[in-house]
Amino acid sequence: MSAMVYGGVSQTGSPIGGAMNVFDRNMKRKQKQWAASLEDPDKYEYLKNEVGSRVADRVYDIARTFPLALDVGCGRSHIAEHLSKVGLLFLTDVSESTLIFHVLKPDGVFIGAMVGGETLYELRCSLQLAEIEREGGFSPHVSPYTAVTDLGNILGQVGFNMLTVDIDDIHIHYPGVFEVMSDLQAMGESNCAWNRKSMLHRDTILATAAIYKEMYGCDDGSVPATFEILFMIGWKPHESQAKPARRGSANISFGDLGKINQSPSMDKPKER
């Protein structure tokens, strides 16, 4: 039995045939290396630390110990520092999502976390409005994110069983949009989609700051940034796993739910 834990916030590696080429992976690697070379990289790791501890929580929630685990995209081992019930833990940098499925043993589990859904919607909307008012049009500055609803389909298509997908909303408050953007940059999370604009005009940044504050500002003068973390758990199929029952094999109806407090009609005969 083995488990795989994936803690990355962005995809790495090259897309295999058929996958959409959305991100410039070379640029992402450069951004991550630049971020790692900063004076105080730990200062910006708060989000990854928090997500890492929540992933570790989910590992503990599983009532089993694992002799072998693989941490894909481990960063600064944000997950490993919380784990102890894993026998051996390998930490790696690169990942390939369908490879994860193949590397798992049957009845192995994949626990993953990534940003998705409505992450950074405040930044995205403020930038969009500012660009329209200042420049007459807008281009995407925040990566396209996976929606929760799509995640189940993706995992199911790869072949995982017994899927669990849930969302955690993390709201982080910053003094202003400048700090939001500089922290994202220092985390190595700058935009690297192919369709990104290479410039952000100073006037537009100024306009974004004013709009962000007006639309989302809090009473204490700070502005919030939302990170929607999608957690996913999928199991590699194995005969021991519960399968959905055959259609038409039900022998109790939902209408009987109301009778649940009465003694069931299928009592074992009392022993004399």
Place this chain on the structure above:
Amino acid sequence: MSGANVWTRSRERMKRLPELFAQCGPEATAYGKCVTATTSSKEELRKDLCIREFEALKTCILSAAKKTVK
């Protein structure tokens, strides 16, 4: 890139923006309100719709920058 060049100067200016922005609260609010008003009214947001408020904000930022120039 080594030495002082347009990028280092530009970055220095950008680093000062948050503190200058903090000094121009009313102008920023006025501009922000002008833009966000379009999200709830029938009027569509278009280029330079709020140019007056933006120019006021920019003037405030520039004069704040001059006041604290090293």
